[in-house]
Amino acid sequence: MATKFGLAGGIPERRVRPIWDAVDSRQYKAALKLATALLAKYPSSPYALALKALILERMGKPDEALSVCLEAKEELYSDNSLHIDELTLSTLQIVFQRLDHLDLASSCYEHAYAKYPNNLEIMIGLFNCYVRECSFVKQQQIAIKMYKLFSEERFLLWAVCSIELQVVCNSSGHKLLQLAEALLKKHMASHSLHEPDALVMYISILEQQEKYDAALEVLSGNLGSLIGIEEDKLRIQGRLLARACNYAAAAEIFQRILESCPDDWQTFLHYLACLLEEDVNWSKTNSSHQSCLPCVDDIKACKTTHLTDEFDSRISNARSFVQKLQMDCHNDCVRGPHLAQIEIERRHRLHGIAHDGKFMESLLNYFYRFGHLSCFTSDVEMFLQLLTDDEKDQLLDNMRTFESTSASPIKALGHAMSVFKVQESFGIMFTLSLRELEGTARKMLEMFCKGLKLSRDLDPQENMHGEDLLSMASNILVLLFWRTRKLGYLLEAITVLEYGLNIRRFVWQYKILLLHLYSYLGALPLAYEWYTTLDVKNILLETVSHHILPQMISSPLWQETGDLLKDYLKFMDDHLREAADLTCVAYRHRNYSKVIEFVQFKERLENSNQLLMARLDVSILQLKQKADSLQEVECIFENLNYGSRFLEMSNEDKLKSLTFNEDLQARPWWSPTSSVNLLSGYFEEGSAWLRESLKGGDEEYIVKKVIERKSILPRLVYLSIQSGSISLKETDRNGTLSDANAVSELKCLLERYARTIGLSFDDAISVILAISRGQNSFKDLGSDFISWINFTVFVNAWNLCCRDVKLHNEDKCVGDRTHFLAYPSNTVMHEIDASIRKKEEEKWFDGSSQFPRYAGHVWFSPVFN
Secondary structure (H helix, E strand, O other): OOOOOOOEOOEOHHHHHHHHHHHHOOOHHHHHHHHHHHHHHOOOOHHHHHHHHHHHHHOOOHHHHHHHHHHHHHHHHHOOOOOOOHHHHHHHHHHHHHOOOHHHHHHHHHHHHHHOOOOHHHHHHHHHHHHHHOOHHHHHHHHHHHHHHHOOHHHHHHHHHHHHHHHHHHOOOOHHHHHHHHHHHHHHHHHOOOOHHHHHHHHHHHHHOOOHHHHHHHHHOHHHHHOOOHHHHHHHHHHHHHHOOOHHHHHHHHHHHHHHOOOOHHHHHHHHHHHOOOOOOOOOOOOOOOOOOOOHHHHHHOOOOOOOOOHHHHHHHHHHHHHHHHHHOOOOOOOHHHHHHHHHHHHHHHOOOOOOOHHHHHHHHHHHHHOOOOOHHHHHHHHHOOOOHHHHHHHHHHHHHHHOOOOOHHHHHHHHHHHHHHHHHHOHHHOOOHHHHHHHHHHHHHHHHHHHHHHOOOOOOOOOOOOHHHHHHHHHHHHHHHHHOOHHHHHHHHHHHHHHHHHOOOOHHHHHHHHHHHHHHOOHHHHHHHHHHOOOOOOHHHHHHHHOHHHHHOOOOHHHHHHHHHHHHHHHHHHHHHHHHHHHHHHHOOOHHHHHHHHHHHHHHHOEHHHHHHHHHHHHHHHHHOOOOHHHHHHHHHHOHHHHHHHHHOOHHHHHOOEOOOOHHHOOOOOOOOOOOHHHOOOOHHHHHHHHHOOHHHHHHHHHHHHHHHHHHHHHHHHHHHHHOOOOOOOOOOOOOOHHHHHHHHHHHHHHHHHHOOOOHHHHHHHHHHHHOOOOOHHHHOOOHHHHHHHHHHHHHHHHHHHHHHHHOOOOOHHHOOHHHHOOHHHHHHHHHHHHHHHHHHHOOOOOOOOOOOOOOOOOOHHHO
């Protein structure tokens, strides 16, 4: 900002510079004083007003800033003789963006564009406004106008990129792709293309229309030289050939890439798929991605090849090629060719070839070469699933034999850790006796202590040798607790992790395990303390906060919960507000693939299930905190549009578009998702594989039901409050409802609420009545106790409201009569009280546990838990 000087709205630079200097140094009070003095001299200057608004916004006075901005906008509109410059507009745009009024910023630029239709700076500024609004059609239109006026290639590419965004994000028809192709063809005929990303975009447009031959022709022509890195060009060429079903040529191209980049695992999978003519997902991949780790989706997506007679010869060719890569590669860190050998033998086995020992041999060879690396088990995990029980035993025996012969202490420690990890992967820990488990945990701890000297010279923030041993030992101790229900094992697991953090306080894996153990024990203050030491910031708030937030929301730690929600929402709101600036930068630097990537990333965050859940939870938390002040509760309801806003936010379309961005791989084995904790149930050998069996679909369904249930709560509470003092007045301006409307809406919401707990309205009421009469137990309801109490409270409110209306109009509630209408309200509340008492008797001690099972839950406010 401080570099944008000159005459702005007729104000000399010397008067403006001190204000910007004060803003840049965060001396906002001094800046405001200078801006006020400037306004006294130039009272009708839009730029002076914009400066003052900017300062007020930085000082945390959004309402005043908006008022001053609107005044500046009026000055721009009212005085036709006033010169409008880019500096004034950009300053207003910054403030409007920070205040979430992108439409007002766009309107200012639109007014300036109408006044100066040939001003390039204003047109670019207007284009950027549309980028921030994600208004792809308007982006396209203004970019076309700039291209027609100035004939610059970048403006045409801006228009084409805007068209592609419409196709990618809005699922628009392919006619738009034809338009983009025609625009580029016309430009190429007269001017050619001069930017690498322009060529990539053109190929992408052809590829989306399945014009693979045309795309290959362009890539093979003179324009292909625009892509400077040969391997990137070959990856595009190979993908196009594969999608055109020219598998032989594609395999040759991928083979050339592997000769220069042997560690490119994705390319090897594509090579093998083309060689065997398999059906795989040929989506565009990042050309810079050269990981040698096996991709689960790619491995599972490979269908059985239709080849029969030729299969052996082709797989033999692949084996020979991989062996050549192994011989030519002299870098001991390159794992790709050796992992490729395992993949080839896997395909051989899947094709029905009898077990000839080569698959086992390739696994062992990989262990001999890379078994000391911490990534060994994750590299081969997918392949281990194909082994028979006998092969698993044989593999472990051979690995243990080789482990004992390792010369280097560091490699010996690494090999031993890999053996333990493979045992975990096989699920062997769940079949060992208690004595064997204790011995294994003790052995791990002894190995860790002996290996400490190996990490003596490492930086405190570097990973220690044998670091994973403590995590594995604590997992075994947790398993021992699950099997025996002896609390001592759980305390020992905590002690082991605390010991590890006393040695290396930066090991995040220990901290995550600790916070989950403390959460399970109900020691949420300690869990929260360890979570804060993780120093979670930026996008990690989206991927990591699931470790602590669900437990905190169910706890009485309202202040700490509020802080977590506030930090998360602040990051998300700031990022979503400013993310489009990155898109503008990508346009400016002509990196169009990043434009699409940034827009899709923003869209993914906007639809985050955690974001919607946090918005619900923070409002519910406010209602809990202010429950003793009806006036403050009314203010909260007014801000929430009396609960209607959340009903709109959680409609069916919104729930369908939810994204799930949590990193669940970092969660402990006993809690694969936030809704599942194996330790709360009895030990079952099959439960060890819950992480594999509980896939995203089940968890997503649960989360969507929870969101729907929470979104109904504020409106139900508001209607229940209204029903307490119901009157016959029609709806007025403050949002109160007529009796009939209240009854109807309450019934509708209660039916919806009942569906979220898996029953119809009448069936749910029957369950509550059965429990109150002693015919059923709350144990039958599982973990949804609070949801049932909420339902009972709201049904009672509806019952009161419906009966009151019935006194005035007998016909209003005839269709709504249920069992509850026969019960007076004090009877219903007595049933709720009795239900809570029953749950209190049941909840504290589970028969198989030696400590309070729900010690972390305090039922201060059942309606909102």
